[in-house]
Amino acid sequence: MVAHYFFPADRKPVVELIPSTGKDKALVQNLFAFYKSIGKATIVEKSSYGYAIVQIFEGLCQIAMMCLEKGLENKKQIDKVACDTLGLGVGSFNALNLTGGNPITAHGLDKMHEKLMAWLKTPALLNEAVKYKTNWNIDMKDEVVEVPAELNDRLRDELLGGNFSLASFIIDLGITNIKDLDLSCKKSLSVKVPFTFMNEFGVTKAFEAVKKFNARHPTFKIPFSLEAAAKKWNLGD
Secondary structure (H helix, E strand, O other): OEEEEOOOOOOOOEEEEEOOOHHHHHHHHHHHHHHHHOOOEEEEOOOOOOOOHHHHHHHHHHHHHHHHHOOOOOHHHHHHHHHHHHOOOOOHHHHHHHHOOHHHHHHHHHHHHHHOOOOOOOOHHHHHHHHHOOOOOOOOOOOOOOOOHHHHHHHHHHHHHHHHHHHHHHHHHOOOOHHHHHHHHHHHOOOOOHHHHHHHHOHHHHHHHHHHHHHHOOOOOOOHHHHHHHHHHHHHO
C-alpha cells in the first residue's frame, strides 16, 4: 500500500492511495475513514510512476519551458497566460520557485520519459537551472505583465492542447477515473479541473486543440479516451 501526499501536505488535502493487492480492501476502507476524519480527500489509484496529479503538474511545467525554448517570449508572459487560460493560482515558473521544485521536477520528468512516454522529458532549461541552482525570473507582486494578442493566442493554444492531452493520457493509463482526477486537481493544483473544463469548453473543440498540439508534438499521441469521447459527442449533435 502506498499513500502519496501532495506537497505541501499540511495544506493540500489530497492523498492518493495505491493498494498493493486485491486483499487490501479492508485496509483501504480503514484509511479512507482515517483520512476523512482529519480532513483529507482520498483517491484510490492503480500504480503508475508520477501517480496522477504529478503527471499534470510536471507536464504543465514542461510545456511552459518548451514554450520558452521555442522563443515564445519570457517566463512572466508564459506564467500570466497560463494563469488566465488554465485558472492557475500561480504559473509554472512561479510554482517551481515557491516550492524549490526544479530538482524533483527534473527527476520526475526523466523517469516519466523512461516509464510512460517519449514526450515527457526534462527540458534543457530545467537541467541547466538544476545544475546551477538558479531560480526563474518571474513577475514581482503587483507587476503588470502585458502580453500581445498574437502571442497570447499562441501560448493559449499550446497550454490548452497540452492540458487536455495530459489529463486524457492519464485516463488512457487506466490508473484513475475522470471524476476522481477532476477532484484531485480541484483539491491540489488550483487549476480549472480538466474534464469539467473540457465540457465547458466543448469536447469537440478540446479534441481539435489536442489534434493541433499533436501536430506540433508528434511524440505525444492523441489520447484514445478523448478521441472516443469526441466521436460520441459528434454523433449526438
